[in-house]
Amino acid sequence: MERICAWYLFYKEIKVAPEDRSMMLACSAVSSMDEKLKCCEIIFETLNIPALCIQSQTVLSLYGSGYSTGISVDLRYNTADICPVYEGGLIRYAHMQTNYAGAQFANFFKESLAEKNYHDFGIRIQEILEGMKRYLYITQDISMSRNDYKRIYTLPSAEKIDIGYEAFMGAEMIFQPRVIMGPNVNVIALQEAIVTAAMKCDADLRSELYEAVILCGGMSMIPGLSTRLATEVEEITHKPVNIFLIFCLLALIGSETRRSSETTKPI
Structure with missing residues (x-):
């Protein structure tokens, strides 16, 4: 350090x-x-x-979205933290973890592809798995045809493989871990973790916390996550929930900055 x-x-x-x-x-x-x-x-x-200020990443993510009260859902590579925040203060006793993060996505891809006899990726296996995670997506309609779910990934050897099953099931485990991984798995569904974190707080604060559920971290960029999460949480609480994606706000700010600049550089 x-x-x-x-x-x-x-x-x-x-x-x-x-x-x-x-x-x-x-x-x-x-x-x-x-x-x-x-x-x-x-x-x-x-x-x-x-002078030094030490602050939690979850609280700073909430500040970055313009709120001081809400639930920060930090979905990162090693952990997924759900932390209620009230008036800028972290409510530590209500902190929750789902035990399912970006690393588990990579392990799921690796195990699933091994069953299809795709296991000899050499020293570039980590790069390949990280590339495959970009194909993850979440849908609210699972009654569509299989062709709509097809995802083709090109390996460094120029071989093309279908990872549609992995792209769908890997992301679906965020909401249905016990259905896909078994009833004894030590993973909490994301919507259940959010509701549990809010229930640990005082009853007077819960409605205010649901007004700003902030998604941040690399996993929050999965397409369809915010819409599906709002639906799942509202089905449990029977209350309106506002889901915000902080990276979308930063992307919009960045795009406006690039438009106003004289020179544009590729990102």
């Missing part, structure tokens, strides 16, 4: 002296106090930074 912050970020990338700047540090919702104290020790005693 010392080498990354001091020698790379401050001196090489942004080219400023750390003792002249304040710093904000984003941490996980489950970070321990010992980890935070160690960060403070390095930042104050080694980097000589005058």
Whole structure:
């Protein structure tokens, strides 16, 4: 951490002296106090930074969407955190995890393709699995024909394979893990985790929390996720729910910035 912050970020990338700047540090919702104290020790005693703010990533995601009260749903590679936030304060005792994240998507693709005798991908297997995850999608109508679900992925060897089953079932496990993976699996459906997190809070806060359910993280970019999640949560709560995707807001802001600039660079 010392080498990354001091020698790379401050001196090489942004080219400023750390003792002249304040710093904000984003941490996980489950970070321990010992980890935070160690960060403070390095930042104050080694980097000589005058001021520090340590805040949870879930709370910052909620701030980024323009809200201070709501439920932050952080869907990342290693974990999926559901954290209620009230007036900028994280309600820690209501924190929930689904135990199903981006890493499990890759494992599902790998196991499913192995059953089809597609298992010899060599040293590029991680790159291939990450590429396949971009084909994940969620639909509200599963009565469509199989051709509508067909997804073709081109391997580095130029061979084309159909990953329509993996693309659909992998994302469907977010909402129906026990139906697909078995009744004894240690995975909580996303809509159940959100409702459980809200139920752990005071009854007076629940309606206000449902007004802003913020999706963030790489998994939140799966097409159809926000629409399906709103439907699933409303079926449980029988209340209106507002689902917001923070990356969509950032993408819109970025597109307006690129339009106003004189030169456009590919991203």
